[in-house]
Amino acid sequence: MQVEYSGDVMTLNMGPQHPSTHGVLRLELKTDGEVVAEAIPHIGYLHRCFEKHAENIEYPGVVPFTDRMDYCAAMNQELGYVLAVEKLMGIKVNNRVRCIRIIMAELNRIASHLIAAGTYGNDMGSFTPFLWCFRDRETILDIFEETCGARLLYNYNWIGGLMFDVKSGFEKKVVDFINYFEPQVDNLNTLLSDNYIFIKRTANVGIMSPELALSYGVTGPNLRGSGVKFDVRKDEPYLGYDQLDFDIPVGLGEHGPVGSCWDRYMVRIREVKESCKIIRQAAAQMTPGDVQESIPKRIKPAAGEVYMRTECPRGELGYYIVSDGTLKPYRVKVKSPCFTVMSAFREISRGAMIADIIAILGSVDVVLGEIDR
């Protein structure tokens, strides 16, 4: 967008402690009145150098560290890592492990999208959806807690298997939740998605063109919000996602140009319904089996390297792992989806109003723990 500025530009710091940045992020805004000429993100406040930690511990010990990157979707984060190591070692898991992993990943995707939608509504001045979303997320966390003892950071996916088998009655509990939850999505649409004020605040704001999104490596719901139909679960399947029946929602631009904040938000809401479909099928496909039968005694991959990516709630999470044939990884590089979308933030926020910066930031749904690692 081209904007004429008066030349009287003021620098305004938003963050690092700001309720709408969803973590410790500082945006340096160059403002001309209410118009933002440039929004420069400054990241690194949560940097713990996960990659250095990973070089100094053995392969299985890295899993809890991956949880702490995107703490809103820890199941998906560890899944990517264990799949990468399994690919490196050529481990195959049985059907039970596969089904449980899919169910857990999709439940966590729902939980994560509920946070995204709820807090986004909150940012836009509507408090009730936040409570509704967190109420439903609570049930998912209860299922996780019952299975692995933790509500947020699970350490549940292990290389070659799972930490514990699920409790008896797990499938029923999950399906009951889905049956209850699906109508709730429609309620949320009535309350928030189709709300006139909400649409006015989001539908013409923060337009991301598909070309910009591809150039900046934007992935996941943010890419699909721009109308690009690409999902790793379908297009480069892992865990047998290709044998499951589900759709990939994309931004359609019902209320304005394609790629707006509303489109990105709506892709998440529609994805939640697809996740419900996946969970139903995976629960039906569960077979008995030992969830730890493929766990190797010693995890010591041969020298080599692998790049593995999975579809996390916030986009494609990639692990580039170099092994030198010892018990510890030689290098673990994480390609974080939030990092790449944050690098495009400067482009999509140029010329926006200060209040719209909050709308744009909420719509790309970043977790700073993953950006800073």
Added chain:
Amino acid sequence: MNADSIAALLSEKFGEKILGSKIDGLNPWSVVAPAEIPDVCRFLRDDDRLLMDHLECLAGVDYKDRIEVVYIMYSMKHRHRYALKCRLPREAPRLRTVESVWGVANWHEREAYDMVGVVFEGHSDFRRILLPDDWEGYPLRKDYKFPTSYRDMPV
């Protein structure tokens, strides 16, 4: 295209600028002469047979005797992946930026500088990204000495 044909295509186009390839592993790659990296990347992105429009990952790796920068790219249209590597001397690793090929390279290159100390020439906004601007050393170097304090604060 499979990795074989991508490697063959690159060798055919760039000849001796491609210093070697390994295509039998899980992550097939070619080594490129550092000076050529922007041209090779642009070719990979623009050629109709390749169309590598998505730079998935850019990582710096310290191999004790050299620094490697790894570019992993993917084509959304053709659904294939390939990696390029540049081998650089440890004392002064320098490369030209590929920011003009993929916008996302801007931040990835800043991270590679921040963590491994690779300098990218021609970069529009070259500074540290995750660590403070006055931090000393590059943490992902294998011989990195952990500091005990930062600005008189214990770390």
